[in-house]
Amino acid sequence: MPVANSTRADILLVIVTLLAAISWIFSKEAVMLMPPLLFLSLRFLLAGVLLAALAVPALRTLTREQLFQAVRVGLVFAAGMSCWIMGLLFGSHIGVGAFLTSLGVVLVPVFGKLVFGESAPTSTWLALPVAVSGLALLSLSGQSLSGGFDAGQLFYVGAAAIFAIYFTLNTRAANHRHVTDASGQRTQHERVPALVLTAIVMLTVGTATGVLSLLLEPWRPTFSNFTLEIAGWVLLSAVVGSAARFLLQTYAQSLSTHSHGVVIMVVEPVWTAMFAALWFGETMNGIQMAGCGMIFAALLISRARALQKALKSWL
Numbered sequence: 001m002p003v004a005n006s007t008r009a010d011i012l013l014v015i016v017t018l019l020a021a022i023s024w025i026f027s028k029e030a031v032m033l034m035p036p037l038l039f040l041s042l043r044f045l046l047a048g049v050l051l052a053a054l055a056v057p058a059l060r061t062l063t064r065e066q067l068f069q070a071v072r073v074g075l076v077f078a079a080g081m082s083c084w085i086m087g088l089l090f091g092s093h094i095g096v097g098a099f100l101t102s103l104g105v106v107l108v109p110v111f112g113k114l115v116f117g118e119s120a121p122t123s124t125w126l127a128l129p130v131a132v133s134g135l136a137l138l139s140l141s142g143q144s145l146s147g148g149f150d151a152g153q154l155f156y157v158g159a160a161a162i163f164a165i166y167f168t169l170n171t172r173a174a175n176h177r178h179v180t181d182a183s184g185q186r187t188q189h190e191r192v193p194a195l196v197l198t199a200i201v202m203l204t205v206g207t208a209t210g211v212l213s214l215l216l217e218p219w220r221p222t223f224s225n226f227t228l229e230i231a232g233w234v235l236l237s238a239v240v241g242s243a244a245r246f247l248l249q250t251y252a253q254s255l256s257t258h259s260h261g262v263v264i265m266v267v268e269p270v271w272t273a274m275f276a277a278l279w280f281g282e283t284m285n286g287i288q289m290a291g292c293g294m295i296f297a298a299l300l301i302s303r304a305r306a307l308q309k310a311l312k313s314w315l
Contacts, residue, residue: 012252013264016245021271023241024098025279028088030233034222036085037213042234044081045206047242051199054247058196066192069173073197074204076169080104080162081205082212083155091152095273095282096138099292100156102269104163106131106302111164116172127302134294140287173197194250202242263307266299 030039052059062070084101091097106127109120138153173192192200213219222230273292276282284292300307 009252009255012248016249017268019245020268021275024272025275026233026237026241031089033230035217036089037209037217040085041206041210041213043237044202046238048199048202048206050243055195055199058193070192070197070200071204073169073173074201076166078205078208080159080166083159087152087155092150094276097156098269098272099295101160104160106298107164108167112168123302123304127298131298134291137291198246
């Protein structure tokens with residue numbers, strides 16, 4: 001594999017983290033103008049249709065089992081995104097929320113072990129107390145799980161836990177694996193192609209959140225007063241924050257197996273906090289910065305092996 005491909009993959013993944021971070025800003029602007037679940041539905045349906053249009057040949061060959069796997073992943077992701085958007089609606093600090101949501105990365109091996117019996121690396125158990133310390137620091141500033149926390153922070157933590165399950169299911173759906181049934185017979189589960197998986201997941205999220213919105217939110221005021229500003233934030237979130245982001249990520253990961261994507265992707269909350277500071281004028285006090293710093297340290301500890309390899313390669 002040429003070195004140039006690995007470098008190009010790393011650069012593209014940095015761009016992916018930037019797109020993911022700026023999507024927080026687009027989404028916050030949108031939920032200040034329209035019901036949050038309706039926004040999610042429009043965003044993901046539009047992004048899903050765009051990606052599905054690119055994956056039509058592969059979609060035609062999809063098996064029933066592959067479709068079931070993809071829809072299951074989408075339903076879990078819909079639950080996580082619903083919590084996330086409520087955190088964005090009720091939360092008072094986007095930067096802190098981004099670090100809280102990123103805890104899902106630390107929790108992935110934990111849920112993998114609890115749900116599927118997968119082994120968790122030592123780095124996970126080292127990272128967990130550091131992450132908890134970060135939460136404790138944030139609670140002292142009134143931004144997290146202690147008395148006086150705002151509802152948004154609780155939604156963010158709930159989203160992080162659900163995203164950990166989503167990451168686990170998504171990885172299993174995207175890779176070949178063997179499963180042993182009750183009779184002891186081993187069967188191979190077919191992987192779902194990345195672009196197809198992403199398209200179906202997004203369409204599932206859009207449909208599920210649309211149903212929830214129909215049941216829980218008023219639509220008439222939004223569509224009666226639908227403005228170019230609302231349309232703009234929805235389009236930016238769908239095209240830039242979802243479709244383009246995942247297309248770039250899929251392409252980057254296809255370029256090289258030597259990319260340092262696992263390490264690069266953990267900087268998303270840092271970019272998000274920076275964009276929130278520039279766009280909304282958010283600031284962090286010392287305790288908040290320390291708490292977010294501890295959570296970021298937990299992210300790096302949980303990816304210690306990948307970080308070590310990346311550092312050796314870069315240096």
